[in-house]
Amino acid sequence: MKMFLQLGLILLAFCMVATALLAYVNSFTKPRIEAIKLKEAADARNELIPDSEFEEITGDLSYYIARDKTTKEIKGYTFTAEQIGYGGPVKTMAAVDKDFKIISIKVIQQTETPGLGTNATLPKFTDQFKGKTLDQLTVDKDGGVPPNAIKALTxxxxxxRAVANAVKASIDKLRASVSQSPETAALSDSTAALEVAK
Amino acid sequence: MSFIKELTKGIIKENPIFVIVLGMCPTLATSTSVENALGMGMAATFVLVCSNIFISLIKNITPDKIRIPVYVVVIASFVTIVDLSMAAFIPDLHKSLGLFIPLIVVNCIILGRAEAFANKNNVLNSIADGIGMGLGFTLALSVVATIREILGNGTWLNIKVLPETYDPMLITLLAPGAFITLGFLMALMNMLKEKK
Amino acid sequence: MKDKYIVSSAPHLHDKTTTKNVMWNVVIALSPALVFAVYYWGFRALLLTLLGAVSAVVTEALIQKLRRVPVTVSDGSAFLTGMLLSYNINAGAPWWMPIMGSVFAIAVGKQVFGGLGNNPVNPALLGRAFLLASWPSLMTSGWLKPKSGALSGIADPDAIAMNLKALSPKAFDLVTGATPLKVVQTLRDSSFVASINADAGEGIDLANRIFTNITEMDALKNLFWGNIGGCIGEVSAFALLLGAAYLLYKNIIEWRIPLFYIGTVFVLSFIFGPIKGAGFSPMLPFFHIFAGGLMLGAFFMATDYTTSPLTKNGRIIFAIGCGLLTVVIRFVGGYPEGVSYSILFMNVMTPLIDKLTMPKAFGRVKK
Incomplete structure (x- = not known):
C-alpha cells in the first residue's frame, strides 16, 4: 500500500513538472502563434484581393469586406467555407468580387485521400473556379455541364462536392447578408447590387 | 568504438521499419511522397535524439514499475514543447514539418527506443542510438515513399520522372498500396539477409 | 513419388477428380461467355482475355521458379484466374489492363500466400479490386457499345433517345452512356432525378420513364442475352447459365452457393429495389439478378473451393452474406455493382464461418 502511494506521488511529481513546463512554454508562445496565424490569414486575404483593406463582419457567415485602400470602394469579399468531404472537414478560402463572381479559391485544410482527394489543393483544380457565378457551381456529376460547371476530380x-457546395452555400449566405445590410449595399456600386438582388 | 556501432546499427542491421517493425502508423501515413517522408524522418530523428537524452538522464531517478507512464509523460510534453516553440519562433519550418510533430507522439519508435535502449545506456550512446535509428527510419521511409510516389504519381520529390502518358497506379498512394509496398520491401530485406 | 504415400485418417475417399480436371472443365464452362463477348465486341474481347490468361500463367511459372518449387502451370488454375480476371474488365480497356491485373492477382493474390489452396481470397477478384483502386476512371467508364444495342440495355434506344435528347441532354447521356446498373444507381440520386424532371418540364416524369424502360421485357431480354454494356465475361446471363449447367452436371460446383446467393439478391431487390421518385416495376428482381456480374460471380467465383466454406450450412451462410452485401452496395453504396467486393468480403469470413458451422465429431459430448 505504501509502495503504491509512493509510486503515485513520484508519477504525480513528474506530471507536475511537465505541466508546469508546458504552461510556461505556452504562456510565451501562445500570443506569438496567434499573431502569426492572424498575419497568415491576412496575407492569404491580400493574396486573393490585393491592395485592399479588410473589415470583418461576423454573423451567420463571418466574412471580410475588401475595400480599395484609396477610394474605399468595395472590391469584393473573402470568406472561409467548410463542408465534410471524404475524410473529414474540407476548408476552402474563397474571394468573390462585388458581383459575387469568384476571384479565386484556395483549399486551406483537408484530410482527403492522398492522390485522389488531395488533388483538390492543386491549381489545376482550383483554377476552374475562377470567374464562376453562383449557378455555375454545380459539380458535373450532379448534372452540371462544363464549362458552366465544376469538373469533378477523378x-x-x-x-x-465538398469544395463546390461549401463555396456555393457560403456565397448564397453572403449575398443574403450583404443585401440585408443597407450600409454595405449603399457603399457598393448601386447597379451591380440591384443586379444581384434580382 | 561502441559509439560508432550504436550509430550504424539502426541504418540496416536493426532498421526500425524493416527489421524491428516499429512506427508503422507514421510509415503508412507519411510515405505517400518523398517530401513527406523526409519531413517526417527529420522531425522524428530530432525528437528521438532529444527524448533519448532525456530518458537516459532520468533513468536513475525513475522507479522501474512506473517507467512507461513516466516516459509517455516526458515524451508527450517534450514533443508539445518542440511543437509550440517551432510554431512561435520558426514558423516557416513549422509549416513544412509541423504537420508531423503531433504524429511523432504516437510514433512507437520513440517509446520503443526509450524502453529498449536509452534507459539502459549512457547519454552518449543514447545519442548515437537516436541518430542511427532516426536515420534508418528516414531512409526506410524514403525508400517506401520513392516507390509509392513514382508509381502512384509519376513523380519523385515533385519532379516528373515518368512520361505524361503514364497512367498513375493510384492504389500505391492508398493504404493497401502502403502495406503491399512495405511487405515486398521486408521480403526483399529478408531474402538478402538469408543470402549472406 | 513421396506425394503418393499420404498418411491420413479415415475415411479414405477416392475419386478421379484432379485439380487439372476441375480447372480445365471450368475453363470450358466459361467459354460460351467468351463466344458471346466476341460476337458483341469483336476479337478485341478474345485478345484481352488471352493476354490476361497468358500473363497469369507466365507470372505463376516465374514466381514458382523464383520460389524454387515445382512449376504447376499445367493444372490450369493460373490460366483460369487470368481468364476470370479478364472477364471482369471492360472490352474497351487498354491492352495492359488484363496484364497488370493478372500479374497482381497471381503474385499478390496467390503466390505470396504459398500458391494454390493457400490464398485467403479469390485471386481474380483481388486483381479486379486492385485495378479498380488503381485506375478507377478507366475501370468505370469507356464502356463499349455492344454490336446491336445500347449500353443500358433499353430495347429501342434510338426512339427513346431521340425523344430524350430534346427533353433532357443529361438523361440522354445517361441512357446511352451508362451500364444498366449505373443507370439505376443514378436514378437513386434524388437531385439528379429532380434536375432531369425539371429539364423535361411540367407533367413529364422522365425518371419514371427511364426506369420503366430499363425494367420492361425487351430490356430484360437484352440483359439475358448480354446485349448491353459491361465487362467482357459478365454480360450474357444465358452463356453463363449454360456453363453453370455444365459444371453442375459434372458435379464440379455445388448448387447451394449460387442458389442462395442469387435467391438473396432476388428477394432483397424485390423488397428494397423500388426507387422513391422513379417508380416500381414488378420485373425489378429479374433486372437485378441478370444485370452486372451476379451470374459470373455466383456460379464461377463464389464457388471457388479454396475460398468458400467447407460445410453445407457454412456455404448457405456464405451465399446469403454475399447476396446481402451485393444488394447493400448496389442500393446504398458508392459503386453501381457490388458482386466482387461482396465475394471478397465473404472470402475473408470463410475461416470464421467454417469454425462456427463445423459439425461435432460423433460421440463427442458438448461441454
Missing amino acids: GATITT
Whole structure:
C-alpha cells in the first residue's frame, strides 16, 4: 500500500513538472502563434484581393469586406467555407468580387485521400473556379455541364462536392447578408447590387 | 568504438521499419511522397535524439514499475514543447514539418527506443542510438515513399520522372498500396539477409 | 513419388477428380461467355482475355521458379484466374489492363500466400479490386457499345433517345452512356432525378420513364442475352447459365452457393429495389439478378473451393452474406455493382464461418 502511494506521488511529481513546463512554454508562445496565424490569414486575404483593406463582419457567415485602400470602394469579399468531404472537414478560402463572381479559391485544410482527394489543393483544380457565378457551381456529376460547371476530380467526386457546395452555400449566405445590410449595399456600386438582388 | 556501432546499427542491421517493425502508423501515413517522408524522418530523428537524452538522464531517478507512464509523460510534453516553440519562433519550418510533430507522439519508435535502449545506456550512446535509428527510419521511409510516389504519381520529390502518358497506379498512394509496398520491401530485406 | 504415400485418417475417399480436371472443365464452362463477348465486341474481347490468361500463367511459372518449387502451370488454375480476371474488365480497356491485373492477382493474390489452396481470397477478384483502386476512371467508364444495342440495355434506344435528347441532354447521356446498373444507381440520386424532371418540364416524369424502360421485357431480354454494356465475361446471363449447367452436371460446383446467393439478391431487390421518385416495376428482381456480374460471380467465383466454406450450412451462410452485401452496395453504396467486393468480403469470413458451422465429431459430448 505504501509502495503504491509512493509510486503515485513520484508519477504525480513528474506530471507536475511537465505541466508546469508546458504552461510556461505556452504562456510565451501562445500570443506569438496567434499573431502569426492572424498575419497568415491576412496575407492569404491580400493574396486573393490585393491592395485592399479588410473589415470583418461576423454573423451567420463571418466574412471580410475588401475595400480599395484609396477610394474605399468595395472590391469584393473573402470568406472561409467548410463542408465534410471524404475524410473529414474540407476548408476552402474563397474571394468573390462585388458581383459575387469568384476571384479565386484556395483549399486551406483537408484530410482527403492522398492522390485522389488531395488533388483538390492543386491549381489545376482550383483554377476552374475562377470567374464562376453562383449557378455555375454545380459539380458535373450532379448534372452540371462544363464549362458552366465544376469538373469533378477523378475518383474524388465527394471532395469536389465538398469544395463546390461549401463555396456555393457560403456565397448564397453572403449575398443574403450583404443585401440585408443597407450600409454595405449603399457603399457598393448601386447597379451591380440591384443586379444581384434580382 | 561502441559509439560508432550504436550509430550504424539502426541504418540496416536493426532498421526500425524493416527489421524491428516499429512506427508503422507514421510509415503508412507519411510515405505517400518523398517530401513527406523526409519531413517526417527529420522531425522524428530530432525528437528521438532529444527524448533519448532525456530518458537516459532520468533513468536513475525513475522507479522501474512506473517507467512507461513516466516516459509517455516526458515524451508527450517534450514533443508539445518542440511543437509550440517551432510554431512561435520558426514558423516557416513549422509549416513544412509541423504537420508531423503531433504524429511523432504516437510514433512507437520513440517509446520503443526509450524502453529498449536509452534507459539502459549512457547519454552518449543514447545519442548515437537516436541518430542511427532516426536515420534508418528516414531512409526506410524514403525508400517506401520513392516507390509509392513514382508509381502512384509519376513523380519523385515533385519532379516528373515518368512520361505524361503514364497512367498513375493510384492504389500505391492508398493504404493497401502502403502495406503491399512495405511487405515486398521486408521480403526483399529478408531474402538478402538469408543470402549472406 | 513421396506425394503418393499420404498418411491420413479415415475415411479414405477416392475419386478421379484432379485439380487439372476441375480447372480445365471450368475453363470450358466459361467459354460460351467468351463466344458471346466476341460476337458483341469483336476479337478485341478474345485478345484481352488471352493476354490476361497468358500473363497469369507466365507470372505463376516465374514466381514458382523464383520460389524454387515445382512449376504447376499445367493444372490450369493460373490460366483460369487470368481468364476470370479478364472477364471482369471492360472490352474497351487498354491492352495492359488484363496484364497488370493478372500479374497482381497471381503474385499478390496467390503466390505470396504459398500458391494454390493457400490464398485467403479469390485471386481474380483481388486483381479486379486492385485495378479498380488503381485506375478507377478507366475501370468505370469507356464502356463499349455492344454490336446491336445500347449500353443500358433499353430495347429501342434510338426512339427513346431521340425523344430524350430534346427533353433532357443529361438523361440522354445517361441512357446511352451508362451500364444498366449505373443507370439505376443514378436514378437513386434524388437531385439528379429532380434536375432531369425539371429539364423535361411540367407533367413529364422522365425518371419514371427511364426506369420503366430499363425494367420492361425487351430490356430484360437484352440483359439475358448480354446485349448491353459491361465487362467482357459478365454480360450474357444465358452463356453463363449454360456453363453453370455444365459444371453442375459434372458435379464440379455445388448448387447451394449460387442458389442462395442469387435467391438473396432476388428477394432483397424485390423488397428494397423500388426507387422513391422513379417508380416500381414488378420485373425489378429479374433486372437485378441478370444485370452486372451476379451470374459470373455466383456460379464461377463464389464457388471457388479454396475460398468458400467447407460445410453445407457454412456455404448457405456464405451465399446469403454475399447476396446481402451485393444488394447493400448496389442500393446504398458508392459503386453501381457490388458482386466482387461482396465475394471478397465473404472470402475473408470463410475461416470464421467454417469454425462456427463445423459439425461435432460423433460421440463427442458438448461441454
